[in-house]
Amino acid sequence: MADTALGIPDHHYREGSASLTLGSGFFRPDSRPSRDCSVLLARHQQQNAEGQLRWLDLMAGCGIRGLRWGLEAVPARAERVELWVNDGDPDRLPCLESNLSGLPMPVRISSQAAEVVLAQAYLEGRFFDLIDLDAFGAPGALIQPVLQALRFEGLLLLASTDGRSPTGHDRAGAVRSLGAAARVHPASWELALRHQLGLLARQAWMLGRGLQPLLCFSEGRTFRVGVRMRRHLQPGEEHRLGLLARCDACGSQVVQILRNLSGWPACRCASGAGRWSVSGPLWIGPLQDPQTLAALRRDPWLREPGAISNQTQRLLERLEADPGSPATVWPTDELARRVGIGGPPPLNQLVTAVRRAGFQAYPSGVMAGQLRTDADLTVLLRLCADLCSEGT
Numbered sequence: 001m002a003d004t005a006l007g008i009p010d011h012h013y014r015e016g017s018a019s020l021t022l023g024s025g026f027f028r029p030d031s032r033p034s035r036d037c038s039v040l041l042a043r044h045q046q047q048n049a050e051g052q053l054r055w056l057d058l059m060a061g062c063g064i065r066g067l068r069w070g071l072e073a074v075p076a077r078a079e080r081v082e083l084w085v086n087d088g089d090p091d092r093l094p095c096l097e098s099n100l101s102g103l104p105m106p107v108r109i110s111s112q113a114a115e116v117v118l119a120q121a122y123l124e125g126r127f128f129d130l131i132d133l134d135a136f137g138a139p140g141a142l143i144q145p146v147l148q149a150l151r152f153e154g155l156l157l158l159a160s161t162d163g164r165s166p167t168g169h170d171r172a173g174a175v176r177s178l179g180a181a182a183r184v185h186p187a188s189w190e191l192a193l194r195h196q197l198g199l200l201a202r203q204a205w206m207l208g209r210g211l212q213p214l215l216c217f218s219e220g221r222t223f224r225v226g227v228r229m230r231r232h233l234q235p236g237e238e239h240r241l242g243l244l245a246r247c248d249a250c251g252s253q254v255v256q257i258l259r260n261l262s263g264w265p266a267c268r269c270a271s272g273a274g275r276w277s278v279s280g281p282l283w284i285g286p287l288q289d290p291q292t293l294a295a296l297r298r299d300p301w302l303r304e305p306g307a308i309s310n311q312t313q314r315l316l317e318r319l320e321a322d323p324g325s326p327a328t329v330w331p332t333d334e335l336a337r338r339v340g341i342g343g344p345p346p347l348n349q350l351v352t353a354v355r356r357a358g359f360q361a362y363p364s365g366v367m368a369g370q371l372r373t374d375a376d377l378t379v380l381l382r383l384c385a386d387l388c389s390e391g392t
């Protein structure tokens, strides 16, 4: 029995309705939430679209996403969906062909560089309704050709495993791959997602298209965004690109819209010694679309045993409870430390207190133990201190 790149024995693997051979290439069982979300979005598109659909799994590995789309996202009239499944590694071809051979719809399997698949699609006027780009590293160079091969209102699932640049640990790398300043921030996964969306938005806008994030998440290693490419920009969409500054002394945060950039106010640090660490341009708009998430969660397929994993179920619940806006997020640990109390107040209590004080507040769906709010740090520290004294 051969081993996959991650040491998983090359045997039959089951996930959802799919049963397949993993082959000897890259495969991560832990990425199941991203595959479950891919199937859910494909189902959602299929249920709401008329006519033919064309879906592309561009870096397919063993072909599990295409296989699950074919088995789980098209319950009736399989012929209305055409699947395109590609992996650049020619050694994957026999595995792809065998795994996808039983699907009832037309399936085009190839082993070409993604750049070639997309260039051919462009030359031949072939557009896709859904593209899943599950890349290694930073996918920036493929964004423009991917968007050019996506149909208006089409869906794109984009993964990046480059965590160092967008989290501020490789600042030169961030300038190169994102065209942006990236600074270390406690909400590091969220900033990485916002950088990815900022890059996507700028590329979509260059084509005259709009960008609507549907869902964004990470487990700290891979940063995943699911977006809809709109035919036109929404009014004021350019206001969703901006800069986020964090005081390196007191932790205060300020957001500015790029279009209206007007310098930074002095931070109200007690010491006056704080300097702003500025990240951006990045996406400062919502990370999720609550309507789409609610529709995904209403899908009756979710009631079938094993349709999605428990982990995916919890992820969707977290994302639905957090619209991903405003863009300012604080770890409760940091707030507790700055107030000088032992442990942080329970996040739900803090959310309630901040809402009562007249501000927006949500538990972050992106990183555990973080509060999303438009209240400023002074208010947050006072509310934290009040909660702490109520509890003693």
Ligand SMILES: C[S@@+](CC[C@H](N)C(=O)[O-])C[C@H]1O[C@@H](n2cnc3c(N)ncnc32)[C@H](O)[C@@H]1O
Pocket: 025, 026, 027, 028, 031, 035, 058, 059, 060, 061, 062, 063, 064, 065, 086, 087, 088, 089, 112, 113, 114, 115, 134, 135, 136
């Ligand atoms: C993260 S893995 C895909 C995993 C798969 N989507 C899954 O859910 O299990 C990335 C795949 O992309 C392929 N790949 C890497 N660079 C590529 C390129 N430029 N064009 C096409 N495929 C590429 C690799 O061979 C690898 O199988």
Ligand SMILES: [Zn+2]
Pocket: 247, 248, 249, 250, 251, 252, 267, 268, 269, 270, 274, 275
């Ligand atoms: Zn400060």
